[in-house]
Amino acid sequence: MQKEAENYCELCGSVIHGKGITVNYEGSTITICPACYSKIKSHAKIVENKKQNTVQSRQTKKTQTETIWEIVDDYPKIIKEARESHGMSTKELAQKLKVQENIVKRIETGKLKPTIQLAKDLERILSIKILVKIDESNDNNSNNINNYELTLGDIINIREGRK
Known part of the structure; x- marks a missing residue:
């Protein structure tokens, strides 16, 4: 049985339980959690799930073979x-x-x-x-700071001077 890869909200960085919501927001296609979607739904347009699955499968393949x-x-x-x-x-x-x-x-x-x-x-x-x-794929259990990915929410906090 294959374990489903964890998805993270590209706006706030929290773990998305389930599939998440893929939207077109300010010219970018991002996958976000329901909480963030409720905040931006008047400005975002939902993207079809077919494109989301293609993007996720490409990301999974890249992660498995990624070498640093x-x-x-x-x-x-x-x-x-x-x-x-x-x-x-x-x-x-x-x-x-x-x-x-x-x-x-x-x-x-x-x-x-x-x-x-x-x-x-x-x-x-x-x-x-x-x-x-x-090899990154063998290092999944480490809590290394280098594995941290910057989200749009982090950028907003940086620009507004919050930490």
């Missing part, structure tokens, strides 16, 4: 040692990476964390491993 790359904490030391062992200067490495020399220096001192693409290029050029694969 993370850069190891001691990346500055690994990069600097690898560059020196290859006999490269920071200028030569920067030319191979097609970035400014200042970027390489800041990465090696830990003042700048490389992007995932730049980290992949560094791994290829220096024959090192600084990226770690994190």
Whole structure:
């Protein structure tokens, strides 16, 4: 038996019990809880359920295969040692990476964390491993702050100065 994925209201962020209500609101198609719908129903138009099921199935497939790359904490030391062992200067490495020399220096001192693409290029050029694969689908039970998604309600609270 397949467990149904939890849906969250895209306006207030609360868990939606049941299917939720998909509406077109201010130019966006969102799925909201009945409480939020009662507040905005005069400004929102309900969207047919056929489109909602298609969107939900795509989101479920994406979540199951979603992989996140993370850069190891001691990346500055690994990069600097690898560059020196290859006999490269920071200028030569920067030319191979097609970035400014200042970027390489800041990465090696830990003042700048490389992007995932730049980290992949560094791994290829220096024959090192600084990226770690994190599989989100196996991490469903963690209460990590990184799994928090911003809702429209959060944005409204931020704009109005509430926390």
